[in-house]
Every structure is written in structure tokens, then in C-alpha cells.
Amino acid sequence: EVQLVESGGGVVRPGGSLRLSCAASGFTFDDYAMRWVRQAPEKGLEWVSGINWNGGSIGYADSVKGRFTISRDNAKNSLYLQMNSLRVEDTALYYCARAHYTTGAFDIWGQGTMVTVSS
């Protein structure tokens, strides 16, 4: 079964850090680009970051640029998001998603991990 499982969320103070992980299974991980997408409570979807199959091409939303770092370990079938200098407005459910290798659409999603930034 093709699956993505996120972990690492939690409650953190403003200015703090968290590292999210996304474990992939059921497909050849290093064939695919990967994405992080977040959803604030009762709000819509916001693309956060993306990485190509080997980490050679990376992009960030302006809202997180300079604070978040995406990475991947193909040997461990895992995607990561290092989140530093967290702000209250980063509070959201964070999803990892697979980008289909030919179309680029986000065809597989995890169930998400919740990040709450609060004092």
C-alpha cells in the first residue's frame, strides 16, 4: 500500500523549533519529488515547500523562506521539514504529499501532523 506518515508535530513556544518527518512506503521514494502543504485551523491549503528526487532543486513559500528547511534521505525513504523561528501564524496541520512523477500533481497525501505555536 502506498502510504505517507507524518510525525514530529507538537506544541512549541514562539521562536522555537520543530522537525517534522514523513515516512514513505509502498513506492520507490527516490523516483518522486515531495512537497509539504499546511492547513491552518478552519482555513484552506497552503503550499510550504518542495524538493525534487535528489534534493537538487528546492523551493519555499515566501512565508517560510529563511526559517524552514526541507530535506530528504532516500536511503531511509523519509522527508523532513526543519522549522525554526516559529511564529503563531505557523500553527497548522502539516501534510506531506507526493508529486506524481509525470504530471506533478500531488497524488498521495499523508494524514498530517499538527503544529501549534503558542505562548
Next chain:
Amino acid sequence: EIVLTQSPGTLSLSPGERATLSCRASQSVSSSYLAWYQQKPGQAPRLLIYGTSSRATGIPDRFSGSGSGTDFTLTISRLEPEDFAVYYCQQYGSSPWTFGQGTKVEIK
């Protein structure tokens, strides 16, 4: 950044009716890179349509997509009870990839 504006915000319909959802872009989007997702409460989004009009694996043929340039449409030909959800359009041809704000399809 390409801004996607979805309308209406909420669509109140009965099962069996036709739903037409609109997505308008602030600048031209390549038809190859326009997608639609469905999200139900407490669930992750699910890919419905990619490349404007191609159905993702397992998506029933009552879902169809169309459009070009700056105007795109998702049509659900006959609403089934499981189709009541929030729908998002997305462009993934120009970074940053962006989503519309969503259209909620609710039971009338």
C-alpha cells in the same frame, strides 16, 4: 504569484443535482498544471483531476474538469451523498504553487 479565486464560496445542492465549481487565475495557467482536490472533514485532500481534465486513479466519471488560460471548471454531473465536501483548485506550473480558497458543496 498566481492567485486562484474560487466561486462560489458555498454551493447548496441536493443529491442528484449537477454541481459547477469555478476557479479563476490572476494570470494564465498552463492547462497541464491545473488540479482539483476534494477534502472531507478530518481527512487529507484527495486528488480528483490533474492537467485540467484528467481524472486521477479511481475517480468516478461523474467528475470532470475543463477550462484554459485563466478560467477553469470542475463539474460533478450528479451529486452522490459522498461528494459533499470542500473542493480546492491548484496550479502547479509556476512556483510558488498555489491553491484556491476552496468551495464547500453542502447538502441543501
